[in-house]
Amino acid sequence: MPQQLLNNFTSYIQRQQLFDPSQKILLAVSGGVDSVVMAWLFKLAGYHVAIAHCNFQLRGEESVRDENFVKSLAAQLEIPFFHTRFETLEYTSTQHISIQVAARELRYNWLETVRIKEGCHYIATAHHMQDSVETALMNFAKGTGISGLHGILPKQDKIIRPLLFAEKDTLIAYAAWKNISFVEDSSNVTDKYTRNFFRHQIIPKFQEITPAAVKNMAATTDRIKEAEYLYLEAVERKKKQLLIQQQDNWLIPVRKLAKTIPLGTIAWEIFKTFGCSVAQTQQVLALLDSESGRYVETSSHRIIRNRNWLLITPLTAIAAPLQVIDKEQQHIHFAGGQLQIKAAPRDHTAIPTASHIAWLDAAQVTFPLILRKWKQGDYFYPLGMPKKKKISRLLIDQKLSLPEKEQVWVLESGKRIIWVLGIRIDDRTKITPNTQTVVQFEWKKD
Template sequence: MHRKLVRHIEKEELFNRNEKLLIAVSGGLDSVVLLHLLHKMEMDCVVAHCNFQLRGQDSDGDEDFVINLGKEYNFPVHSITFETTDYAKENGISIEMAARDLRYNWFETIRKENDCQYILTAHHADDVIETVLINLARGTGIHGLTGIKAKKGKLVRPLLPFTREEIKTYAEQNELEYREDYTNIQTDFVRNKIRHQVIPVLEEINPAIQKTMNENVRRFRDVEQIYNQDILKKRLSFVDQEEGRLLILIAGLKKLTSPVSHLYELLQPYGFHSRGIVNIIESLDSISGKMFYTENYQLLRDRDYLVLTEKGEKDFREYQLDKNDRIELGECVFESKLFDRPLEFKFSTDPHVACFDADKLTFPLKLRKWKEGDMFHPIGMKGRKKVSDYFIDNKFSLTDKENAWLLVSGEEIVWLVGHRMDDRYKITKDTLSIYQVSVG
C-alpha cells in the first residue's frame, strides 16, 4: 500500500516531498492509516483534530488518543472543541453540515498559521461511491456524479485509490491502534444509511459494485469535461455581467435545447438546486417580478432578463441633506444649494435635478429608501398615490425599487429621486427662494 500511495501521489502531483502538510486526524481507522503512511514517507506534518462533542467521553478520548499519536510520531498537534449541536441549531442545518463547516474553516486557519501547503483528509474509494449515491438521492448535475476529487485547491485526498478493506488490512498488518466510532454503525446520518442499507443491496445485484461504480465515476469525469466545454461555449450567447449583477437573457435561454441543464450549471454555484431551477424555468412565461432566493443570492425574473444579485440588507437609515450640502450614499452623490429665485429662471430638463419652493420645506431634509405605505402627490397627477403603485404603473423592476431614494421634508415625500417630484412643493409664480437638489 505504501508503494502504491507513493506512485499515486507522484502521478497525480498531489504534493512534493519537501512540502509541509496539515493532516486531519479523527483517531479513526482511515486517518490513523494515512498518518502512519506519511510518517513512513518522512513527510513534514502537522496534525489537526476536531472534538465535536457528539459522543460525550468518547469524543474526549479521541482527542487524547490523537494528541498521544502526534507525540509518538513527533508531529505537532492542534486540537479544538466545537459546540456543534448549538451551531447546527443556530444555522438551521444538519449536524453533518455543521461539523463540515466548522472543521474546514478551522483547518484553513491552522494551515495558514503553520505555513502548510495542503490540508490532507483520509477519504477513500468507498467514500466516493457513497458521495455519488447521496448526490443522486438529493438531486445533482453531472458534477455530482464525478465523486470526490483527489485534489481541489488546498485540499488533498491521497487515499482515494484504496478501499476500506485495503485500509483495514494495512492497519492489521502494521498492528495500528485506532479509535472505533460507534456512531458509524448507526443509521441516523445519511451517509451511514447509504453505507449500511443501500450499498449491501447493490452488492447483491452486482457483487463487483465497487469496481463498477469507480469505473462509472471515471467515465463521468470525462463526460463532464466535454459537457462543460459546451456549456461554456453556449453561455456566451445568453449571459452577461454588469455592475456586480449576472444578467441572463430570457430569449437566449429559451432558444437552448436544454435550458434547465444550462441554467442549473450556471446557478448551482450560487446555491440554487434542481427543484428551484425548474421553478425558475416555469416562471419565464409569467409576468415579471417573481423572486427566487438562496442563502446569499437573489434572482429576479425581470422583463427581458433573469437578474442575479448578492443579497443585502435593506437600508432603513435616514440621511440628512441640509441647505447647501453634499453627501455620498453608495454610488449616489447628492448635492444641494439654496438661492434666491432669479428674474429669469429656467427649469432643468434633467431628471436627476429637482427644484423646490424652499419656503415650503422643513430643513434639514432627509434621504431614505421607500417603505410600504409611503404616499406622495406626483406632479402632473391628481391626488395622492402610493409609491408602490407608482412603481407598478411605471414598470419598475425589483432592483429599481430597491435602489430608489426618497427626499423627505418633515414626514412628507417631496421627490422620488430621479423620477417624480411632489406637486405640493413645486415652484410657482410666488416662489422667492429655490432649493435645488441633484444626484449623480
C-alpha cells in the same frame, strides 16, 4: 494486495500531483484504521509530516481513549503532534446546526489554523475509495447534478486525499499484515447517520449482486470527473451567450433562453449560482410563459420576468433608513448616493432640465426634510398635473422594473412629497413668477 499498498500510495500521489515531496503535510488522524494506515504510509514513504487530532468530546471516555492513542502513535512514529478539544454540543446549540455539520466546521477550521501556524502546505485526510463511492451515491439520491457524481476529489484547495485509490478492505488487510494497531469509533456502528446507512445497508446490497461494485462505481466516478470538464466548458459557453451583466444585476433574454437546448440543464447551471434550488429552477422556467412582473425569490436573489427579459437582482439585506435633513445641511450621503442642497436667487435664464437636479420654490419648502424610499400609498401632484397621483402608478408609467422601483427615493417636506428623485417634482413647489428664492437639489448616484 496489502504489500503493494505503499508503492500504490506513492504512485497515486505522483500521478495526481497532490504535493511536492519536499513539502510538509498535516495529517488529520482520528485513530481509526484509515487514518492510522495513512500515517504509517506517509512515515514509511519518508514524507515530511505532522499529526493533528480533534477530540469532539461526544463519546465520553472513548473520545479520551482516541486522543491518547493518536498521541502515542505520533510518539511511536516520531512525528510532531497537535491536538485540541471542542465543546461540540455547545457549538451545535449556539449555531443551530447538526452535530455532523458542527464537527466538520470545527475540525476544518482548526486544521487550517494549525496548517498555517506550522508551515504545512496541505492537510491530508484519509478518505478512501468507498468513502468516495458513498458520497457519489448520496449526492445522486439528493439530486445534486453532475458535479456531485464525481465523488470526493483528490485535491481541493489545501485538502488532499491520498487514499482514494484504495479500498477499505485493503487498508484493513494492510494493518493486519503490518500488525498496526488502531481504535474503533462506536458511532460508526449505528445507521442513524446517512453515510453509515449507505455504508452498512446500500453498498453491501450492490456487492451481493456485483462483488466488484465499489471498484466499478469508483471507475465510473472517475469517468464522470473527466466528462465534467467537457460539460463545464459547454456550460460556460452557454452562460456567456445568455447572461448580460449590468452592475450588480444580470439580464437573460427570454426568447433566447427558451430556445436553449438542453433547457433544464443550462437553466439549473445558471440559476443555482443565484441561490436557486432544484424546485425553484422549475418555477423560474415557468416565468418564460408568464406576464411581466412575476418573480421567483431565492435565498440570495430575485429573478423577475421584466417584459422580454429575466432580470436577476440581489436581495437587499437591510431596508434603507430614512434621513432627516436640517436647514444647515448642504451635503448628505445616503444609501442612494449623495444629495447637495443650496439656496440661490431665482435666475429666469437658467431653469435646469436635467432629471437629477430639482429647483423648487423656497417658500414652499419647509425644513426639516425627510429623505426616504417610497412606499405603497405614497402620492403627490406631479409637475403639470392638477390631480394627485400615486407614486406606484407613476413608476408604472415610467416603465421601471421591480428592482428599479425598489431604488426610488422621495424627498418629503411638511408631510408632503416634493420630489421623486430623478423623476418628477411636485407641482405645488414649482417655480412661479412670484418665486423670490430657489432651493436647488442635486442628486448624484454613487
